[in-house]
Amino acid sequence: MTATQPPVRPPAVTPVSPWALSAFWFGTAFHWLLLLLILMPADVVRFVGEEQKGSYLGALVAVGAVIGLVLPPIIGARSDRSGRRLPYIRLGLAVNLAGLAVMGFAATALAGVGGFWVYVLGFMLVQFGNNYATAPYSALIPQLVAPQQRGRYSGVMAMLQAFGQLLGAVAAFGLGALGLPSWASFALIALFLLVPALVTLRGVPAHLDRVEGAEQAPKLSWAQLFAYAPFFWVFVTRVLFALGQYSVQPFLQYYNADVLRQQDAGTSTSIMLACIIVGSIASALVGGRMSDRVGRKPVIYVAGGLMAAAALLLLVAPGFPAALALAVVFGLGFGAFTSVDWALGSDAMPSAGSYARDMGIWHVAFVAPQLSSAPQGALLDWGNAQGGNLGYTLVFGLAALFFLAGVILVRNVPDRVHERAA
Template sequence: MTLSSGPGAGAGFSSPKLPSPWTLSAFWFGTAFLWLVLLLILMPAEVVRFVGDADKGKYLGLLGGIGAVVALILPPIIGSYSDRIGKRLPLIRLGLIVNLAGLAVMGYAAAATEGLTGFWIYVFGFLLVQFGNNYATAPYSALVPELVPVAQRGRYSGVMGMLQAGGQLLGGVAALVIGLLKLPDVLSYGIIGVVLLISAMITLRGVPETQIKPNPEAHRQRMSIAQLFAYQPFLWVFITRALFALGQYSVQPFLQFYAGDVLHQKNPGTATSLLLMSIITASIVTALIGGRVSDQIGRKPVIYVAGSVMAVMAIALLFAPNFYVAVAIAMVFGLGFGAFSSVDWALGSDAMPSSRSYARDMGIWHVAFVGPQLIETPQGALLDWGNAQGGNLGYTIVFGIAAACFVLGVLLVRNVPETVKTHSAEAATKA
């Protein structure tokens, strides 16, 4: 069993030429665009149209929860398969095709169906999107720890965070334009498909297939899942990432409802787009810087500052007296979020214990981000219940939960062994 977080440590592996961080991370740009427009703009509006205003939280939570089950189960399975056959890019291509098909189904349901029947067709399309995207990103997630030397992972993670923020920013702009011009629903899903396809092709054409020999016995040579979680760097990185994701998904799916119910915006979709663009624009400022800084001083100090800012701003949003103050608060939150996202992937890559199972282990690590999406279902019901009591109590509860998760994540990231930081520093010195 090989314990190494540097590429090339596994048997039968040789690293091809290192692609640029922009090429390597291009597909994340399209994926970020996809999820922002779907989760925060299109899906909340479509759910209201399908089921009405009274049950919007419950059905939006149900939709997100169903999709999260796929995202929870699939990446480790496909990652393990990718490790075994020694291929990454063919699986990314196949997942992309399924993803695009799912977008077509969702567009059809939004444009041509109504009521609960339409809702369930929409759910089916969303499941295809989740299946295809996770099928593609499971092997894709292995490329950073597999190809990028430890000393450069902060820079690559920073570029990834910057491109993800850029994809989200483009998504916010697209949503704003779609809302202002009142474009047909089906066109929105077509735009998502085009952006996703172009970004995927940049990565697929610019990243060489990793030279991994097929290894049918890989499952016997790698750590078991129990051993993986017994490895302290991985365990604590998994836990802290899950906490940050819990904070994010306590609020993110309901941001459009917050804009209408708390900020009293007449066009909640447009207001949500502006809030998101404020967060994302600010996050771009700190994304690239945070990754580079983490290569010098370690990952954890960046997380401490970023998480603390996110927690404070999550609470501050509850007390925003008007939309303009909320935008300012969102921008400060974005500074913290950008710094966190710039370090997130580097921290996870550093914690991978074995080069024999990068795709499987990154898939399991990714569960820490996807699994918390399941909180959307109970959070949606909690939001509806709290608001029914009066005084927007539901928003106070879910925003408070978000802040608590960010604080706990900051406190527990201290448990990530310093060997992760030391390992990165030593590698940087040697480089």
């Protein structure tokens, strides 16, 4: 495996505001938190009942993950060949909004397993459109951001994502308190996805919608890409951190109901998510800026350790207040990790001629672990059937192991990749 980097042509200065460049991430963060962590778990229970909720929710997440696994590299490669990013964002956004409409219709007007399959169809459209848009969108960071500024830009992106998630948690609380119909929640998601997307589309000038000199840049095959050491180890460690996240995240609402014995599990989950997000906001911008000075890996060591410790301690939390304190600790780690994640990934991109394809492949490292939600959901149901909330012990314990493995293996990422790129 080689660590020699092919020639790239990074920009000397960054021509786009970090806030405009990352605005769409704000919208997608709001979108996925409210949809994946609040609406979908509750809707699945209404469709299929309590006894099979873990299996059906895990299967639904896995269906979406298959799309996210296959589509980004394909669309990324097409974007590289066309030399354009923004048209793909526009089309993907339109399909995403159509899928939300189908899910809202199913959740409001249909019931039973038949309604669930219409709901699945809408979710597949959501996943297709969102991945169609975000694969080329992901290429804008390595394409437009100077290497020495990537930590700062990644930190701004992480902070906007955290604010989007916080707003999603607050919106979930408000929607629940007002007792609004399901379609109102999906309409709100659509609005908060559309407006930030328009900010990004207007904030990236048309003349920058193509990396200069991309036609002459080398294009690595898939085998060569994974033989390139920085990319390989960044990919592997991102897989491990995502596995840790998806061992816990889809099942938080059930954890609040079954382990913490919360009467209103949806509201309790929203409060817990708000604590995670407040912690992540506190660490996101600091972590990104610090990584520009001291390197990416030291920040990840601390972040992964905090997330692993919090996942384990949630199993023995004596009550809801203690769980909220641990949620803040987890958020501090998650915010720091997210702030460095995109900078580290951008540093590892080997060639300006295939930014979108390579970022799409790298994005697979985050999406593919969602497939684990199906077996993890089945494991959760099986373990809980044995008694003593064993299922939660198993899935939360696995999360801690994945985080620790990511911390250990990130040591293999060559130091200061971004300096060599510069």
